[in-house]
Amino acid sequence: MMRAKLDPLAELRSDTAEMITRSIKEWAEKEVMPYRHEIDDNFEISERAMKKLFVDIGMQKLIVPESAGGAGVSFDELPPIVYHSFSEIGKADAGIGFVLSALVASSASAIGSEAFDFIVDRLSSSFCRISIMPPQFGNDDFRGFELAKAVEKGDKVRIKCYGRPLNSGFDADVFVVFCNYDGVSLALLDGEEVERGEIVKTAGLIASRNCDVKIRAEVEKSRIIKGDAWKRLEVYLNLCLSSLCVGSAMDSCRIVGDWAEKRFIRGKPLKDNTVDAEVLGEVAKEAIEANMAAQFLAKTMLEDRSDDEIHALSKITALKCSRAAFNVADRAMELMASQGYAREGLLEKQWRDTKSIAALLKQQHSLLELSERFFASKLWEG
Amino acid sequence: MEFARVREFESPLEKYLAEMIKDWGEKYVLPYRREFDEDWKEHRYVEPALEKLMVDYGFQIAVFPEEFGGWGFGNSDYFGSVTARLMEEIGRYDTGIAVSVGVTFWPLFMITVKPHVNYDLCAEFSQLFARKKLTIAANAMTEPQGGSDIENLDELKGKTIRTTAVLEGDEWVINGHKLWPTNTGGVADLFGVVCTTKPGEADEKHFTYIYVPATLPGVKQGEPYRKAGMAADKNSDIWFDNVRVPKYYRAWGEGLDAKYFREIITTGCLGSAAMALGAMENIYEILYEKCSELRYRGKPLKENTAVAAVLADIAAEIEVSRAAVYTYARMLDRPDIYGERYSAEMVARGRALKLKVCDVCCDVARKAVDLLSHYGIDRNFDIEKHWRDVKMIQLWMGGRQLCQMDVARHFYDCKQL
Numbered sequence: 161m162m163r164a165k166l167d168p169l170a171e172l173r174s175d176t177a178e179m180i181t182r183s184i185k186e187w188a189e190k191e192v193m194p195y196r197h198e199i200d201d202n203f204e205i206s207e208r209a210m211k212k213l214f215v216d217i218g219m220q221k222l223i224v225p226e227s228a229g230g231a232g233v234s235f236d237e238l239p240p241i242v243y244h245s246f247s248e249i250g251k252a253d254a255g256i257g258f259v260l261s262a263l264v265a266s267s268a269s270a271i272g273s274e275a276f277d278f279i280v281d282r283l284s285s286s287f288c289r290i291s292i293m294p295p296q297f298g299n300d301d302f303r304g305f306e307l308a309k310a311v312e313k314g315d316k317v318r319i320k321c322y323g324r325p326l327n328s329g330f331d332a333d334v335f336v337v338f339c340n341y342d343g344v345s346l347a348l349l350d351g352e353e354v355e356r357g358e359i360v361k362t363a364g365l366i367a368s369r370n371c372d373v374k375i376r377a378e379v380e381k382s383r384i385i386k387g388d389a390w391k392r393l394e395v396y397l398n399l400c401l402s403s404l405c406v407g408s409a410m411d412s413c414r415i416v417g418d419w420a421e422k423r424f425i426r427g428k429p430l431k432d433n434t435v436d437a438e439v440l441g442e443v444a445k446e447a448i449e450a451n452m453a454a455q456f457l458a459k460t461m462l463e464d465r466s467d468d469e470i471h472a473l474s475k476i477t478a479l480k481c482s483r484a485a486f487n488v489a490d491r492a493m494e495l496m497a498s499q500g501y502a503r504e505g506l507l508e509k510q511w512r513d514t515k516s517i518a519a520l521l522k523q524q525h526s527l528l529e530l531s532e533r534f535f536a537s538k539l540w541e542g
Numbered sequence: 543m544e545f546a547r548v549r550e551f552e553s554p555l556e557k558y559l560a561e562m563i564k565d566w567g568e569k570y571v572l573p574y575r576r577e578f579d580e581d582w583k584e585h586r587y588v589e590p591a592l593e594k595l596m597v598d599y600g601f602q603i604a605v606f607p608e609e610f611g612g613w614g615f616g617n618s619d620y621f622g623s624v625t626a627r628l629m630e631e632i633g634r635y636d637t638g639i640a641v642s643v644g645v646t647f648w649p650l651f652m653i654t655v656k657p658h659v660n661y662d663l664c665a666e667f668s669q670l671f672a673r674k675k676l677t678i679a680a681n682a683m684t685e686p687q688g689g690s691d692i693e694n695l696d697e698l699k700g701k702t703i704r705t706t707a708v709l710e711g712d713e714w715v716i717n718g719h720k721l722w723p724t725n726t727g728g729v730a731d732l733f734g735v736v737c738t739t740k741p742g743e744a745d746e747k748h749f750t751y752i753y754v755p756a757t758l759p760g761v762k763q764g765e766p767y768r769k770a771g772m773a774a775d776k777n778s779d780i781w782f783d784n785v786r787v788p789k790y791y792r793a794w795g796e797g798l799d800a801k802y803f804r805e806i807i808t809t810g811c812l813g814s815a816a817m818a819l820g821a822m823e824n825i826y827e828i829l830y831e832k833c834s835e836l837r838y839r840g841k842p843l844k845e846n847t848a849v850a851a852v853l854a855d856i857a858a859e860i861e862v863s864r865a866a867v868y869t870y871a872r873m874l875d876r877p878d879i880y881g882e883r884y885s886a887e888m889v890a891r892g893r894a895l896k897l898k899v900c901d902v903c904c905d906v907a908r909k910a911v912d913l914l915s916h917y918g919i920d921r922n923f924d925i926e927k928h929w930r931d932v933k934m935i936q937l938w939m940g941g942r943q944l945c946q947m948d949v950a951r952h953f954y955d956c957k958q959l
Contacts, residue, residue, distance in 0.1 A: 300840035324916050361576075361921035363911075363930065370916075425691070435943050490904075490933075497937045498684075498722045498777070501770050508770035512930070515911065516919045523912045524848050525838075540839075 166451050171459045172240040176233070181244045183217045188252035196506055199253060199366070206367035210256055211287045219245065219260055220283050223267050228284045236462065238268065242396070243403045243458040247451075250407020250485075251414075254513035255367030257407070261400035262327045263290040266336045266346075269393035274382040275348050282334050291332030292393070293373070296323035302344060303540050304525060308375065310341035316378040319347045323372065326520060330359050330369040337375065338390060346385040346393065353377035364512030391471045398474035399461065401517055402454040405478075405485035408510045409447035412485070415507045416443060416492035419499065430495065439495050443488050450484035453477045472533045475526050482521055485514040543830075545823065545857075546865040551872050553620030555613075556627045562599055563628070567635035570594045575636060576921060582773035583766055585729075592639055592774075593676040595632075596646070603671045605647045605654045610668035616655035622874030622883075625809060626816040626867055633820025634827075637931045638774025640817040645724040646679045649734025651809055652751060652793045655883075658802050662790055663753065670732060670755075680730035681806065682720040682754075682780055692736050693807060693940050695800060696886060696951065697959065701744035705782065707737035707752055707792075714752055714792065716760075716785040727766030727776035731756050734793075735782065736803070746800035751793040760785035771930030804884035810939050811892030812874060815867050818903035818935050821928045822860045825910050828925055829853060832914060843913075852909055859902045870895045890952030897945035900936035907932050 191209040192199065199205045214220040222241065224230020233241060242264060249257035263283075267290070270279045282288050298306030308321030319339055325332070335349040355374040362370065420431035420440055430436045457477040461470060489511035493500035500507045531537040574587040581587045596602035606612025615624045625647075632640035650667070653660035671677050682705075683692045691702040705718025716737055723733075733754045740748040754761060764779035793799050833844035833853060843849050870891060873880040881887055907929035911918035919926050936942065947959045 297836045297838055297843070299837065304839040304846075326916070363919040363921070363926040365919075424687075435946065439943075493933065494937065494942050497941045498767075498934075501772075501934055501937055503768035503770065511933075512770060515908070515929070519911050519915055519918045522915045524852065525915075528848060 166448055168240075168244070169455050169459050171462060172243055172455055174237065174240050176231075176237060177241045177244040180217070180219075180241060181248050184213070184245055184248040187213055187217055188248065192252040192256070196253070196509070197504060199255075200509065203366070203369065206253070206256060209253070210259060210289075210367065213249070213256065214260065214263070215287050220263055220288055222264065223271060224280050224283050228280050230280070230284065235268075235271070238396075239399060239458040239461040242399050243454055246400050246403035247407040247410070247454070250404040250409075251411040252407075253367060254404055254408050254510065254517065255365040257400070257404040258365045258513075258517065259289055259328050259368045261397055261404060262292045262336075263288065264400055265393045265397035266290045266292060266334070268396040269336070269346060269389045270348070270385055273385045273389060275346075275385050278348055278383055279334070288334065289328045289332045290334045290336060291328045292326040292397070293321065293323070293335055293337040293375070294326050295338050296321070298323075300540070301340060302338070303529065307344065308337045308339040308347065310339035310345065310347060310384070312341075313378060316380055317341060317347065317384055318376075318378050319349065320376050322374045324360070325370060325373060327365075327368040327370060329373050330356055330371040335373070335375070336393070339384075341384055342386050344390050345387075346389050347379055348383040348385070349375065349377055349379060353379070362516060364509070364514075364516035388467050391467050395461070395467075395470055395474040398478035399454070399457055401521070402450070402457060402474075402477045402481035405481040405514055405517060406447070406451045406454045408514050409450050409481075409485040409488040412489040412492050412507055412510045413443055413447050415505070415510075416440065416495055416500075419496050436495055439491050443491050446484040446488050446491075450481040453480045468533070472530060475530060478521055479523065479526055482514060482518040483523075486511070486518050489514055543826075546861045547868055548865075548872075551623065551868065553618070553623045553627075555615065555618075555620065555624055559624065559627055560631050563595075563631035563635075566591075566595050566599055567632070571635040571639065575924065575927070578636065578638065578773045579771070579921070579927070582768060582776075585774075585776070588639065588774045589676065592642060592678075595639075595643065596676055596678075597674055601628075601643065602646070602677055603668065605650050606664055606668045606671065607654065607659060610664050611672045612654070612668065616651065617659065620875055621655060622812060622871035623868065625874075626812055626871035629813045629816035630820040630823070630867070633817030634824045635820075636774050637817045637821050637928070637935060638772045640820065641724050641772070641775045641813075641935075642678065642729075644813040644817070645681055646677075648806060648810065648813075649679050649681045649732070649753070651805060652734065652799075652802050655805070658794065658798075660793065663793070667732065667753065677731045678725050678729050679732045679734065680723045680725040682723045682726075682733045682735045684720060684722050686719060686721055694944060694947070695746070695749070695804060695807075696889075696948070699744040699746050700738055700749035700800065701742060703736060703738040703749070704741055705735065705737045706741055707739055707750045709739070709789065710786075712789045713786045714750075714789060716752060716754060716782045716787070718782050720780045720782075722767075722777045723780065724775050724777060726763050726780055727778035728763050729776050730763075733761075733780065747796040749800035749803065751799040751803055752787060753791045753793070754782065754785055754787055758785050758787065770933065771927065772934045775934075801884055804889050807889050807939070808874060808883050808892040811896035812867070812871055814935050814939065815863070815895045815899035816871070818899050818932055819860070819863050819867050821932050822856075822863065822903050822906050825906060825925055825928050826856060826860055828923065829856065829910055829913065832917065832923065836914075836917070849913065852913055856906050856909060859906050863899045863902055866895055867899060886952060890948050893945040893948040894953075896939065897942060897949060900932070901942070903932045904936050
């Protein structure tokens with residue numbers, strides 16, 4: 161077991177966060193942990209657990225105003241709550257956390273816009289999943305990627321695109337589409353406006369059933385969020401995923417820690433052999449570093465910083481935390497060998513899930529964006 | 543695109559082997575490969591592919607000397623090169639099938655490879671493998687309490703082995719419990735079992751390698767384990783409960799079993815590295831295609847310098863790995879120049895090869911998944927399958943740590959590891 165814990169920064173402590181974290185712990189113990197071995201084979205388990213988390217505990221209504229039955233969490237309170245709750249969810253099932261990440265990030269991006277009512281209506285009525293449709297591989301009209309085409313048609317906007325959402329394309333009730341309307345904007349679509357393909361089989365994050373989608377829809381202008389909303393979406397998505405990865409890393413540490421105590425080699429527990437202890441040390445370092453980074457991001461989001469600065473920091477944090485969580489699981493697996501690779505050991509699920517998150521964060525492309533910010537690289541000009 | 547290979551060292555058989563495996567892989571593996579993960583328990587797709595290769599293409603008997611109907615590659619001057627090529631080419635299609643084939647040959651290497659050909663046992667077991675019926679072998683080494691300690695011969699000398707072999711008259715009586723061997727879970731017809739004649743004793747003369755047909759009373763195989771990948775390779779528990787086999791089923795005898803067992807390590811390391819190499823080559827092929835199709839910044843993905851740099855790193859890793867694999871393979875071909883395959887030096891070189899090539903392979907697969915982002919984790923793109931599968935190659939045979947210790951022992955003359 162990992163003996164040392166990293167207490168959260170003072171700025172991140174709050175009664176609301178603690179209360180939500182307690183609820184999530186209970187949810188994990190009751191709805192996820194007893195079924196964790198079979199959760200990737202039986203989507204009904206994930207579905208049931210998600211409904212409990214999203215609706216009964218109310219995670220889908222964090223930012224919904226109290227008047228509409230939500231928690232009415234403000235921007236001042238949201239980052240600590242996201243950090244605490246997602247790092248707890250990550251210990252149980254990163255896939256479920258991934259689906260929730262898209263919902264929280266999308267709804268945060270809509271705060272203060274005309275589209276907020278649309279989101280609140282969907283989040284208040286029943287169990288809801290939101291899918292993010294990011295720019296796709298294709299032409300170079302947005303930082304190397306292709307945005308959905310948005311063309312004004314009277315008082316509506318016609319949205320057209322084809323490709324693969326980030327998450328939950330098969331199940332989502334709402335789609336948030338990056339489109340080229342007055343710069344980069346977000347278009348909010350009802351799930352019924354989206355044509356969906358077959359479920360894509362993926363390495364991990366099985367709770368997020370995805371598919372290719374085809375969108376040809378006309379939406380009211382009030383459902384377009386302009387300006388820097390897309391950056392806010394990415395910032396919150398990065399915070400959610402970073403915190404999720406922290407939880408996953410902690411869980412992998414717990415699993416390998418238990419193993420290293422019980423497994424004996426040359427008459428000593430594995431952890432007391434230097435070659436294995438060195439790996440354990442690295443694993444602990446990675447997990448704690450990721451935790452520090454996620455906390456720092458959450459804290460920084462409470463400060464008066466520019467959108468661009470926070471956006472870049474969130475990207476760095478998500479890259480750091482996703483890689484760290486994968487490395488922790490990967491190196492822990494090396495110590496546990498076959499037992500780490502076996503489904504029954506549960507480590508391999510964290511390994512697959514965190515690798516999937518790392519891949520979805522588009523590692524190389526993210527580095528180019530950071531180069532643009534910190535070195536003024538002119539990558540997308542001309 | 544052909545990666546590095548010293549052509550003048552290519553064996554006469556290799557070209558034909560590669561052509562046969564390509565023919566087989568395109569027809570019987572690729573059309574079904576994406577079904578393998580769900581097929582982990584039943585092997586409805588895996589077994590016919592394996593049967594085609596082993597029975598119809600005739601690979602099953604290949605390792606036996608010619609006089610027993612085999613191809614005699616254990617008796618050739620190209621034993622290492624052929625083994626490597628076989629594993630590389632099958633690994634391109636599926637490393638799970640590669641290990642299943644490799645592990646069928648593995649226990650048989652103890653008795654079919656010169657200079658230690660056991661003609662009595664070849665006569666006995668060649669009949670089994672000459673049948674027109676899929677026949678599979680397994681190497682039962684790992685035990686619950688000691689993991690891969692059994693392979694750690696130089697240090698532990700068989701001290702931790704708990705599976706016992708007791709000689710009663712003309713029969714060995716075997717008792718014990720093994721974990722995780724490839725080709726178990728009901729697959730294997732013949733086991734090569736690592737036992738001890740004196741539990742707790744650190745003396746190689748007590749190390750015993752005995753063949754056990756799977757149908758004998760007292761042999762019980764468990765249900766296959768579910769794993770992250772490597773679905774074509776079934777693994778389970780095996781119990782030996784007062785299993786009786788003839789005395790001559792022991793591979794060689796006191797001291798010699800342990801000595802030749804080290805070849806299990808050298809060939810296992812070579813095979814592991816070669817199949818990892820095959821997986822990397824297939825990853826390269828997929829990346830070549832997908833990075834030409836997908837567009838980023840208005841150009842094919844591969845035409846962007848940041849992407850091209852990663853692709854170059856991957857190609858460089860494969861280039862160097864292939865050179866390393868065949869260098870070692872050629873060293874195993876020529877014990878007259880490089881020393882016996884079971885020597886401490888060749889074991890250490892094999893461990894070094896496996897350590898490095900498996901690390902490289904995991905890294906290549908990881909980078910490939912990252913490059914293709916959401917297509918990288920898509921099972922229809924096949925890269926994530928390799929990523930999951932090749933991790934297992936890195937983990938087996940004692941994983942990185944045992945490789946590191948064997949390498950350090952040899953190259954730094956460590957005495958107390």
